[in-house]
Amino acid sequence: MMNHMLAFERVSKVYGEKTNQTAALKDVSLEVKAGEFVAIIGPSGSGKSTLLSMAGLLLSPTNGNVYLDNVEITKLSEKERAQLRLQKIGFVFQASNLIPYLSVLDQLLLIGKLASNSKGMKQRADRLLKELGLSHRTHHFPAQLSGGEKQRVAIARAWMNDPEIILADEPTASLDSKRGREVVEMLASEVKRKGKAGIMVTHDERVLDLCDHVYTIKDGVLHLDDKVLFSGQMQE
Amino acid sequence: MFLAIREMMYAKLRYFLIGFIMVLITWLVFMIAGLANGLSADNASAIQQINANSFILQSEAESKINRSQVNMVQWKSVEQQVKEGQATPLGVKMAAISKIGKSKKIDITVFAVDPKEFLMPVVIQGKSMNNNEKREVVVDQSLQQEGINIGDWIVDTDTSSKWKVVGFTKNKSYSHSPVIFMNLSSWKAWTKKDTFQAIVLRETDSKIKIDQQLEFVPKEQVLESTPGYKEEQGSLQMMIAFLFVIASFIQAVFFYVITLQKSHQFGVLKAIGANTKFLAQSVVAQILSISIVTVVVSIGLTYGSAFVLPDSVPFLLETNTSVGFSVLMIVVSLVGALLSVYHISKVEAIDAIGRVE
DSSP: OTTEEEEEEEEEEEESOGGGOEEEEEEEEEEEETTOEEEEEOOTTSSHHHHHHHHTTSSOOSEEEEEETTEEGGGSOHHHHHHHHHHHEEEEOTTOOOOTTSOHHHHHHHHHHHTTOOTTHHHHHHHHHHHTTOGGGTTOOGGGSOHHHHHHHHHHHHHTTOOSEEEEESTTTTSOHHHHHHHHHHHHHHHHHHTOEEEEEESOGGGGGGSSEEEEEETTEEEEOHHHHHHHHHHO | OHHHHHHHHHTHHHHHHHHHHHHHHHHHHHHHHHHHHHHHHHHHHHHHTOOOSEEEEEGGGTTOGGGOOEEHHHHHHHHHHSOTTSEEEEEEEEEEEEETTOOOOEEEEEEEOOTTSTTSOOOOEEOOOOSSOSSEEEEEGGGGGGTOOTTOEEEETTTOOEEEEEEEESSOEETTEEEEEEOHHHHHHHHOSSEESEEEESSOOTTSOOOTTEEEEEHHHHHHTSTTHHHHHHHHHHHHHHHHHHHHHHHHHHHHHHHHHTHHHHHHHHHTTOOHHHHHHHHHHHHHHHHHHHHHHHHHHHHHHHHHSOTTSOOOOOHHHHHHHHHHHHHHHHHHHHHHHHHHHHOOGGGGSSOOO
8 A cells, every 4th residue: 555645445435325326436446656647537427526526535435445645534534534635635626616705825825724824825825826827916816817827726726735635626627728738737747746646537538648547437437548548649 | 704804805895785784774773772762761751860769659550650649648658667868759740831921832741849859850050949939840951942941930721820930950851741840839739639649769668568559660660651651662662673683684694695605615615624613704704794894883873863863853872772782783693694604514525526426
C-alpha cells in the first residue's frame, strides 16, 4: 500500500433498499501514486461521480476499503472525515462552482478560514494566483471572469489547503476545447510538480493524452484503458 | 462573519430591500407602541401616576372606580387600622364645566383628594390648595389650551357650583378628560353626599379588615377598568402582536428562499470543508446585523416622527418599551433564522458533485 496516495480495494457501492437495489460500483480497485494524474471516463450513469465522491470522502463504500495517504478512511467517523477532507483533498468542480460574492482572493482565503488557519494564507494565495496567471484578477468577482479563468481560480482554490490529492469533476465541461486543454494541462503539471495525486472525471477525450493513466468505467465496472491514452498521443 | 459581510456587500440591493421592509414594519411597531402608551396615559394618567398599590372599591363595582361607592363609616374603619399617610379616600366624578362668561362646555373628571395626603398632585404653576379653602381647585395643564388660566372661575354646568383655578398640574387625565383636583370639603359641598368612590392604599395589606361590601383591587386592574382603556389597548396590542408575527415570517421566508436558492453553493462550501456551524453562523450573522440595523434606524425614525407629530396626538414612547420591543424584534428574527439553519444542516457536500448515480 505504500506510496499510494489513494487506493480503492475491491470497493462496491449499492444504492436503494433490498427489493430495489442498484449497484453503482462493482468490485472496483484503483491505485493512484504521488505525482500521477489519472482520468476516469465513462458515460453518464456509469458510476463516475460515485467513485469521485468516495475518493473525496463524501460517500462510504458498501463493501471494500478506501485508503487515503495510507489511512483507511472507511473506519473514520463523519467528523474525522470532514477534517481529513479539509486537510488532504482539493476539489475542482464542474463549472468551477466559485462563490459568487467572493473576490478571487477571498475564494482562496476562505479555505484558510475554514481550516482556522489564516497564517501565511495571503502569501500562499498570491503565489498560487501568480502561478496560475491570475494576479491581475485578484480583486475581481467570478461574474467578471471568463470560463477558463474561473476554472483556474477553482484550481488555485483546490491547492490552497496544500492537499495530497486533487479531485476534478469534469473540469472542462463548460469550456471550449482550447481553454479546456489549458486547464487540464495546468492541473496535470501542478500535480506532477508538487508530487501530489490527481483524479479527473471527464467526458472530454481530447485531453486524455495529458494523463498518466486512463480508466474507463461502465455500469460500475472499472478497467484500466491506456489504449485510449496511446491513441491520443499518436494523434498528436 | 467572513461570508456574511462579503455576501451582504455583494448583494447590496437584495439586503437593502429586506432591510427596508423590516424598517417599515419595525417603525410601525414603535409608532403603535408609542400611540398605545400615549393613549393609555391620555386615558388614565391620573390613575397610572398614583403612587399606590391597591384600591378598596365596592364589590359590586367590578373594579370600576366610577361605579364604586365607599361611605364615611367604611373609610373611618379603614383609617383606624392603618398608619397615617398609608390610606386616603378618593372621590371621582365626571362632569362638564365651562369658564364663567363662556358658553363652551368642557368634559372633565373631578378627583376629590385630601391635599395633605399622597394623592395630591405636584403643582407646576400657581399655588397648591389646602383643606381650609372651599372652592379652590388645581387643574390639569391641558385646560390651558381651552383658555382657562390661573385665577379664572369655572362652573359646573349641571349644578352651577363654581370653583376658582389656583394651580396647574400636568399629565393628569381620566377617561380621556382632564382632571380637576379639589379638597374633600369642596367635594362634599358639591356632591351633597358623604361618600367617596375609593380608598387608596399605599401598600397592599390583607390584614386590614374591610366591610363585606368592599374588596381590594390592585391598581393595574383599576387602570384596565377605566372606561375604554382595555378596548383601546387591546386593539393596539393585537396590531403590535400581528406585526411581530409578520416581521418574523417575512424575514424567515426571505432567508429561507435565499438559502434554498443557495443549496448547491452550500453543498460546494461543505465539500471544500465548511461545516454546518460555519454556514449557520453566516446566516445568523446576516439576520442579526439586519435586525440590529433595522431596529436602530426604526428607533431613529420613530423619535423623528414623534417630534413632528402635533401635540394633540397622544404619543409616548418610554425607553424600557423601546428596548423591550427592540430585543423582542431581534429574538423574533432569530427564531425565523432557525428555518434556514435547519435547511443548511440538511444540505450535503455530495450535492456539489455532478449527479450521483
